[in-house]
Each structure stands twice: as structure tokens, then as C-alpha cells.
Amino acid sequence: MNKRVLITGAAGFLGSHLCDRFIKEGYDVVGMDNLITGDLRNIEHLFKYKEFEFYHHDVSKFIHVPGHLDYILHFASPASPIDYLKIPIQTLKVGSLGVHxxxxxxxxxxxxxxIASTSEIYGDPTVHPQTEEYWGNVNPIGPRGVYDEAKRFQEAMTMAYHTYHGLETRIVRIFNTYxxxxxxxxGRVLPAFIGxxxxGEDLTVFGDGSQTRSFCYVDDLIEGIYRLLLSDYPYPVNIGNPDEITILEFAQEIIKLTGTNQKIVFKPLPKDDPMQRRPDITKAKQILGWEPKVGRAEGLKITYEYFKSLPKEELYKQEHRDFKEYIRKY
Structure with missing residues (x-):
């Protein structure tokens, strides 16, 4: 009998790549998503496999999956500023009721x-790079609070189940991935710039562009998550690429990559936007034998080709106008 895994948020960016990986590894995969931010197009290629099944369901409600399960990966959650603006209550619910x-x-x-946690639990960090022992600097009532605090609650609830019930748990803290x-x-920086x-629009940099991010290619991230799941380590582990870059430098890289001649325009920094993001991946190296392999130049080229292949109407969806409203409001 094949091992069987449930992946929530299966139609999302990371969830769909996880479905691919576990199918490739010979698992039976149960995908679950309410499609509030996920897209069935991300997993439609999997419906031909007898090893894959899909449940259209909101994990904030009672979950019933017949049959055995060996693993559960909880990746259901909105994951961008636009989502927090549109669906703040659902964001909190999936990180509380959903994880429960x-x-x-x-x-x-x-x-x-x-459990999929995130570097956002560190808030606007006062420690750099961020280690797993750092408790964070988070504004619980700011515009990002619904996401940050949902993830922090997720971690607390997960550790409570581990210590009280003896449940086998793993927690991945995901840094910027593309x-x-x-x-x-x-609304996230990379697709915003490429879009x-x-x-043919000018690239929008918020603040003076001196804030930093560290971008990890999705294949590297999935490998780290897979290794963490199969490890014996129950506590949070940072998975990300420590190659740090300023947002201004990143915008310049995108202009060079796309061969466009757009200018860079500067706008006010959104409230509580973190000034620094760089993972300390010492634990991932020591415990999992993991570190990123795909350089940013290689990963960006693949990602740009993907975005170029999308139907033209994808370029003009309402979401980017919602993000402008988010910036205006906050």
C-alpha cells in the first residue's frame, strides 16, 4: 500500500508543487483547497493520475478524509498583502480553526x-539574519497582523499538540519564494515587478528601496520541506535562500532580465513593511543537509518565461489595482 499524504492549499503556488513532488515520490496524494486564492489550473495535470484525488473544501470547517493518512501538510492560507486586504477574517480562520x-x-x-509557517512571524526584525530562536517584532493590529498572528498562533497550537498529545509535528518557516x-x-514583489x-509600466519601489529580501527558488524550497517532513526534528526550521538583495537592486535586475526600458518610481513605504529579510539556515544545513542550489539568475529566467507564457488577460486582472488601493489605504 502506498503511503498517503493530505496537502491543504493544494491548488496554490506551493501546494501544487508539493502535490507534484509527492506524486513523483510514489505517494497517494489527497489535495484539498477551497479555491479562494488557489487555482485548479495549477493541478489540472494531476487529475489523470489514479494516485491523486481532490477535495473542494474549506479547512476552517470540520475535515473528513476517509481512509488512512501517513502525512498531512497544512499549506492552506492566503499569502499576499492583497489577500489580507480582501479576506482578513478568512486569513485568521485558516490559521486558527484550520490548523486546529x-x-x-x-x-x-x-x-x-x-505546518507551513513563514518568515512573517519575525515581523520587522531587530535581529539579522533571523534565527529560529528569535521571537519577532510584530504589530498585531497593523494591516499585516492578520497574517503574522495567524502564523504565530499556528506554531503555538502545533507545539501544544506535540507536547500534550505527543503528535509528530514539523514546522517550516518559509522565506520569500518564487x-x-x-x-x-x-502584490508580492517579484510578480509585481515582472507584471x-x-x-510596459514603470516599476514601483516602495520607500527608498533599501529594504532587503532573500529569494528562494521553489524547487529548492520544496526539497527543504520534503526533507524536513521526513526528519526527526519537531521544532521550527527556516527554509530560504540567504542571498540577500535590496529591493532597488532587485528592480534593476528585473529590468535587465526583461529587456524593458521602464523607469523605477518611488512611493511611500506601506505600514509595517519589514526592512530586512534574511534567513539563518544553519539548522537546515545541520539537520536536513539542505541548502539552496538554484541561483537567482537561473530561477528568475525560468519564472519570467512562465509569466510570458500566460494569456494576455492575466496581465490585467483586478488584483494589481487592489494592491494600489492597499498602498493608498495604509
Whole structure:
């Protein structure tokens, strides 16, 4: 009998890549998504496999999956500023009710569960680079608070199940990740820049562009998550690329990559936007034998080709206009 894994948020960016990986590894995969931000196009190529099944379901409600489960990966969550603006309550619910339901299911099925946390639990950090021991600097009532605090609660609830019930748990803290299947106009910096370049618009940098990010290609991230799931380590582990770059430098890289002649325009920095992001991946190296392999130049080229292949109407979806409203409001 094949091992069986439930992946929530299966139609999203990371969830769909995880489905691919586990199918490739010979697992039976149950994908679950309410499609509030996910897209069935990300997983439609999997419906031909007998090893794949899909449940259209909101994990904030009671979860029933018949049959055995060996692993659960909880990746259901909105993951961009536009999403927080549109659906703040759902964002909080999936990180509280959703994780509680997944943990309860794992307990009943005697399954190991991996929870997707994020570098956002560090807030606007006062420690750099960020280690897993750092507790963070988060504004719980700011515009990003619904996401940041949902993820922090997820971690607390997961550790409570681990210590009280003895549940096998894993926690991955994901730093900025990019690659094919990202939503082009979801407000995150990389698709925002590439979308603007493809539309012939100037690239928008918020603040003076001195804030930093560290971008990890999706294949590297999936490898790290896979290794963490199969490891014996129950505590949070940073998975990301420590190659740090300023947003201004990154905008210049995108202009060079796309061969466009757009200018860079500067706008006020959104409230609580983190000034620094760089993972300390010492634990990932020591415990998992993992570090990123794909350089930014290589990963960006693949991602740009993916975005160029999308239907032209994808360039002009409403999402990027919503992001402008987010910036105006905050």
C-alpha cells in the first residue's frame, strides 16, 4: 500500500508543487483547497493520475478524509498583502480553526503533520539574519497582523499538540519564494515587478528601496520541506535562500532580465513593511543537509518565461489595482 499524504492549499503556488513532488515520490496524494486564492489550473495535470484525488473544501470547517493518512501538510492560507486586504477574517480562520482541524485529523489518523509557517512571524526584525530562536517584532493590529498572528498562533497550537498529545509535528518557516504558478498580480514583489514590466509600466519601489529580501527558488524550497517532513526534528526550521538583495537592486535586475526600458518610481513605504529579510539556515544545513542550489539568475529566467507564457488577460486582472488601493489605504 502506498503511503498517503493530505496537502491543504493544494491548488496554490506551493501546494501544487508539493502535490507534484509527492506524486513523483510514489505517494497517494489527497489535495484539498477551497479555491479562494488557489487555482485548479495549477493541478489540472494531476487529475489523470489514479494516485491523486481532490477535495473542494474549506479547512476552517470540520475535515473528513476517509481512509488512512501517513502525512498531512497544512499549506492552506492566503499569502499576499492583497489577500489580507480582501479576506482578513478568512486569513485568521485558516490559521486558527484550520490548523486546529488539521491537527485533530492528524491525531485521529496517527499521521505526522507539517505546518507551513513563514518568515512573517519575525515581523520587522531587530535581529539579522533571523534565527529560529528569535521571537519577532510584530504589530498585531497593523494591516499585516492578520497574517503574522495567524502564523504565530499556528506554531503555538502545533507545539501544544506535540507536547500534550505527543503528535509528530514539523514546522517550516518559509522565506520569500518564487517560481512558476505564482499569481502574477498578487502584490508580492517579484510578480509585481515582472507584471509591470510586461505591461510596459514603470516599476514601483516602495520607500527608498533599501529594504532587503532573500529569494528562494521553489524547487529548492520544496526539497527543504520534503526533507524536513521526513526528519526527526519537531521544532521550527527556516527554509530560504540567504542571498540577500535590496529591493532597488532587485528592480534593476528585473529590468535587465526583461529587456524593458521602464523607469523605477518611488512611493511611500506601506505600514509595517519589514526592512530586512534574511534567513539563518544553519539548522537546515545541520539537520536536513539542505541548502539552496538554484541561483537567482537561473530561477528568475525560468519564472519570467512562465509569466510570458500566460494569456494576455492575466496581465490585467483586478488584483494589481487592489494592491494600489492597499498602498493608498495604509
Amino acid at each position: 482541524n488539521c491537527l485533530g485529523l492528524a491525531l485521529v489518523k496517527r499521521a505526522r503533520i507539517l 517560481g512558476p504558478r505564482m499569481r502574477l498580480n498578487d 509591470q514590466a510586461l505591461r
